[in-house]
Amino acid sequence: MSQFFKTILKPNEAYLYKEKKSKFYGHAFPLPNKEAFEEKIALLKEQYPNANHFCYAWQIGVNQPIYKLNDDGEPNNTGGAPIYGQIQSFELTNVAVVVVRIFGGVKLGPGGLITAYKASARGALEHAKIITSEIKDLYSLEFPYSKMHIVIRIVQSQKGIILEKFVENTCKMKISLSKTKSNSFEEKIIESRICHFKKLEITD
Secondary structure: OOOOEEEEEEOOOOOEEEOOOEEEEEEEEEOOHHHHHHHHHHHHHHHHOOOOOEEEEEEEEOOOEEEEEEOOOOOOOOOOHHHHEEEEEEOOOOOOEEEEEEEOOOOOHHHHHHHHHHHHHHHHOOOOOOOEEOOOOEEEEEHHHHHHHHHHEEHHHHHHHHEEEEEOOOOEEEEEEEEEEEEHHHHHHHHOOOOOEEEEEEOO
């Protein structure tokens, strides 16, 4: 199973494609989960109040990815499918591409729409910064406050990243670290006998 995947670093500037007075604005952005998409597209609808269509495709996950396409009122498979084709062509995941169309008064026909949505998605991804990321494991930790320095030392030795930290007499922490470090990390935590840990499920 793959431990690495390609995605984009941050949202891109809108890529504009014009065809027969219609304007197609391609937006690409990283997508950590399905819930984040609704917020993103809501912002785009505020940004383009006069737009006619918001066609999109997204994919999340690596070894068993899930994806969704939407033609948003365009003829079947003329919007979402060509956009998703570009996500596949660039071999990306954890990413979404939305193409916003402002109708220019001239119908393009199915072939013209497919070309326009494909070109807009491709332009958006060509102008995005593509990166290779590593799949992480997540852990929750619980330990006495007096032992925090030991726990942090173990986390740092395994190049873990502290995502959340709750400090009281009994401290709680949420961390992420490379899958290649998981076994070593668990061994060190068990050996220390000062910390309860739980491996968390990563859900899409």
